[in-house]
Amino acid sequence: MAHTIVWSKDIGEHAQSAAYSNNGEIIIVGTTSGRWFVMDAETREMYSQHQDGNEPIQVLKFSPNGQYLAAGSRDNNIYVYQVSEDCRKYTRIGRCQGHSSFVTHLDWSADSQFLQSNSGDYELLFWNAGLCRQVVQTSQMRDVEWASSTCTLTFATLGIWPEGADGTDVNTCVKANFSAVLATGDDFGKVKLFSSPACHQKARCLEYGGHSSHVTAIGFLHDDSRLISTGGRDTAVMQWVVSATSSSSSSSSQH
Numbered sequence: 001m002a003h004t005i006v007w008s009k010d011i012g013e014h015a016q017s018a019a020y021s022n023n024g025e026i027i028i029v030g031t032t033s034g035r036w037f038v039m040d041a042e043t044r045e046m047y048s049q050h051q052d053g054n055e056p057i058q059v060l061k062f063s064p065n066g067q068y069l070a071a072g073s074r075d076n077n078i079y080v081y082q083v084s085e086d087c088r089k090y091t092r093i094g095r096c097q098g099h100s101s102f103v104t105h106l107d108w109s110a111d112s113q114f115l116q117s118n119s120g121d122y123e124l125l126f127w128n129a130g131l132c133r134q135v136v137q138t139s140q141m142r143d144v145e146w147a148s149s150t151c152t153l154t155f156a157t158l159g160i161w162p163e164g165a166d167g168t169d170v171n172t173c174v175k176a177n178f179s180a181v182l183a184t185g186d187d188f189g190k191v192k193l194f195s196s197p198a199c200h201q202k203a204r205c206l207e208y209g210g211h212s213s214h215v216t217a218i219g220f221l222h223d224d225s226r227l228i229s230t231g232g233r234d235t236a237v238m239q240w241v242v243s244a245t246s247s248s249s250s251s252s253s254q255h
Contacts, residue, residue, distance in 0.1 A: 009044045011037055019060035019069075021087040028069065030057025036071060038088065047088050052079045052095075058103050063112035064147040068093075068129060070115055072103030078117060080129055094132035098125055105152060110145040118153045122167040149175035149182060149196065159203025160184050160194055172217050176224045176242075183227055185215025191229050191240065210238050 017030040020041065030036040034054045038047040055074035062069055062083070069081040069090060078096040083089070101120035108115060114135065115127040126135040135141060149156060152170050160170055160182065173184040175196050182196035189211035194203050213233035220227055220242070227240040 007044060016056040017058060017060050019062060022062055022066040026087040028060050030060050030071060032056040034073065050090060059106055061106055061108060063108045064110055065112040068112060070106055072106050072117060074102040076102055078103055078106060078115065080132055096127045096132045098134045099123060105150050107146050107148045107151050110147045114144055116151055118151045122153055124153050156197035156199060159198035159200045163202060171215060174218055174220060176220050177222065178224050183218050185218045185229055187214045189213060189215060191215060191218065211236060
């Protein structure tokens with residue numbers, strides 16, 4: 001691999017978040033000003049731009065069925081859009097209001113009906129996405145299957161938090177697509193692999209160093225063959241080979 005830039009585009013603002021459409025043809029880029037852009041992932045053509053508040057768009061995520069886009073903002077709200085015309089048109093359905101601090105992470109349910117989200121004051125809230133209403137009876141969400149596991153504060157990620165950690169020490173987590181492995185990135189430059197779900201306190205893990213600064217984001221490739229991590233002050237993008245040994249070791253270490 002050459003590890004060179006494939007393409008770049010100057011959008012005139014500082015990018016804060018991004019998401020690919022499910023078919024990989026469209027990329028959404030959120031900025032620090034509350035504006036987000038709809039771009040062709042191959043030609044870089046700009047189809048449209050939208051504005052949600054004046055705070056950074058922290059996280060963007062398409063629903064599994066590709067019919068909705070959720071945008072979590074630093075203004076404490078989650079904006080939900082209906083997606084049409086091959087992911088080129090976006091119509092706002094409403095906004096989910098209820099967090100008392102900025103939105104940090106969100107996940108869609110597998111049936112594209114619900115959202116779960118974390119915020120800067122360590123809340124975990126649930127939402128009916130189509131109605132943009134909070135689900136206050138959390139017991140109703142007990143058996144919901146989630147399409148992704150990027151929220152760091154859930155019942156399934158209890159064990160990723162080391163003893164004495166505060167809610168900011170683990171910055172990012174993600175579950176592998178085809179195996180019961182959960183990866184995390186933290187403030188100490190570490191990438192860790194856990195068995196998923198990590199429900200038990202002080203769950204054992206495999207720990208890897210490489211970043212000289214805090215890890216800001218991680219993600220598995222579509223076939224789980226690689227894990228990609230990005231650093232903060234080291235401005236590094238690292239590529240990790242995921243072996244069957246690593247996956248099985250992290251699963252067995254839970255027990």
